[in-house]
Amino acid sequence: MRPRAWFQAVDDESERYSLGEVIYRSQSGGLLEVVHDMEALRSRSPAAWMRTFDERYGRSRWPYGSGVWAKHEWVQPHVEASNVVSLYEGNTNLFWAERYGKEHLNLGDLWVKQCGTSHTGSFKDLGMTVLVSSVKQMIAEGKPIRAVACASTGDTSAALAAYGAAAAIPVVVLLPKGKITAAQLVQPIANGALVCALDTDFDGCMRVVQRLTEDPTLYLANSMNSLRVEGQKTISFEIVQQFDWEVPDWVLVPGGNLGNVSAIAKGFIEMLEVGLIARLPRLVCCQAEKANPLYRAYQKAAAEQRDLAMSDFQPMQAEATLASAIRIGDPVSLPKAVRALVRCRGIVEQASESELADAAARADRTGMFNCPHTGVALACLEKLRHAGTIEDGQRVVVISTAHGLKFTEFKAAYHAGELPFEAPLANHPVELGSDPDEVVAQIHRALDERA
Numbered sequence: 001m002r003p004r005a006w007f008q009a010v011d012d013e014s015e016r017y018s019l020g021e022v023i024y025r026s027q028s029g030g031l032l033e034v035v036h037d038m039e040a041l042r043s044r045s046p047a048a049w050m051r052t053f054d055e056r057y058g059r060s061r062w063p064y065g066s067g068v069w070a071k072h073e074w075v076q077p078h079v080e081a082s083n084v085v086s087l088y089e090g091n092t093n094l095f096w097a098e099r100y101g102k103e104h105l106n107l108g109d110l111w112v113k114q115c116g117t118s119h120t121g122s123f124k125d126l127g128m129t130v131l132v133s134s135v136k137q138m139i140a141e142g143k144p145i146r147a148v149a150c151a152s153t154g155d156t157s158a159a160l161a162a163y164g165a166a167a168a169i170p171v172v173v174l175l176p177k178g179k180i181t182a183a184q185l186v187q188p189i190a191n192g193a194l195v196c197a198l199d200t201d202f203d204g205c206m207r208v209v210q211r212l213t214e215d216p217t218l219y220l221a222n223s224m225n226s227l228r229v230e231g232q233k234t235i236s237f238e239i240v241q242q243f244d245w246e247v248p249d250w251v252l253v254p255g256g257n258l259g260n261v262s263a264i265a266k267g268f269i270e271m272l273e274v275g276l277i278a279r280l281p282r283l284v285c286c287q288a289e290k291a292n293p294l295y296r297a298y299q300k301a302a303a304e305q306r307d308l309a310m311s312d313f314q315p316m317q318a319e320a321t322l323a324s325a326i327r328i329g330d331p332v333s334l335p336k337a338v339r340a341l342v343r344c345r346g347i348v349e350q351a352s353e354s355e356l357a358d359a360a361a362r363a364d365r366t367g368m369f370n371c372p373h374t375g376v377a378l379a380c381l382e383k384l385r386h387a388g389t390i391e392d393g394q395r396v397v398v399i400s401t402a403h404g405l406k407f408t409e410f411k412a413a414y415h416a417g418e419l420p421f422e423a424p425l426a427n428h429p430v431e432l433g434s435d436p437d438e439v440v441a442q443i444h445r446a447l448d449e450r451a
């Protein structure tokens, strides 16, 4: 079976395009989304789909062992298996945060979806495999695509550079100069991309890449390109599959450009429409206080006791935050995110710099190694739990969006006490000499102090 899917204008159902076309915006300049032929997907029973997905999970039959391509029919049916560019992304660990949940939150059913345990260390791999595979398919069909380009806060460029290099497709990345981590910067450099450091912020890079990709031979890889959303929505499929097809009560996700929160909602909504699940979870979009335009809009709507609407939103100049990948003041996927949050009875919460750093450190102490964006989500979780919004006995999933190893500057500065706020969980290394008796005695003393 090869079900159909097409691009459709978010604000006009009648405006449709083939998934083989180079197109990112509707005629009115609005967003496009990928729409699937749900009738065709419904022609197989939910039980049959579940069986198929369970049979494919993590196996080696190309390309289904990838967590994304295991859902091929639901993701990008236009791409033939021979054009899939996969690095076996997805199938990430759903970490039972048992100790963190019980000790700090009185929550026994708390899980962290480790999307950063992936080829380039972030969830961006999920969308990029779909986008680069689609480009390979288009090139095979004769489209004159010379290179693929993106603006990035660091993780998108790393993913695009890796998938482009794997497929021998040239890559251009536009980065805000001095605003990404060393690990993020070195990734596209190592993968041979054309790396451009622009003297602006992410929103400025976004404007330039849109201009650059007005040339149809340069293909746009930002999440405004709705193909990426299709890969990222498999996060939702994996979560319910990992719970033996049960739906959690809450899903918390850090939000910047708002592609991921939209993608996660889309995954749940499509599963509901085909009958794989019977209800939707509630979503929480978690923003850094320094880059919180959606939070401000949500507060406005909440004060008037009504649903969030597009008209509540005002773009802002995002300030520097430890959660550098979500330093975005004018999110491109806003209309999709507003719709997603309304549908999933969503909440928007925010975290200050010290809240996100302490929450990440607290969870690290229980065996995780969190990036600052995951810290934002954990801090928002702590707030919602302490406020009683998240109730006793509920099942909660936090989306961890990147690997902590990409953000070691943040963690090192926290533990060295170099951040401009108190770091109550700072863990300083003990400097010792080489005399065995002295070293052993000091280790005993240190252990006694900690007991």
Ligand SMILES: Cc1ncc(COP(=O)(O)O)c(C=O)c1O
Pocket: 122, 153, 154, 155, 156, 223, 254, 255, 256, 257, 258, 259, 260, 261, 325, 326, 371, 373, 401, 402
């Ligand atoms: C690590 C990390 N977390 C969260 C996000 C936010 O995702 P989105 O921009 O789709 O809201 C990003 C996006 O750059 C990211 O790199």
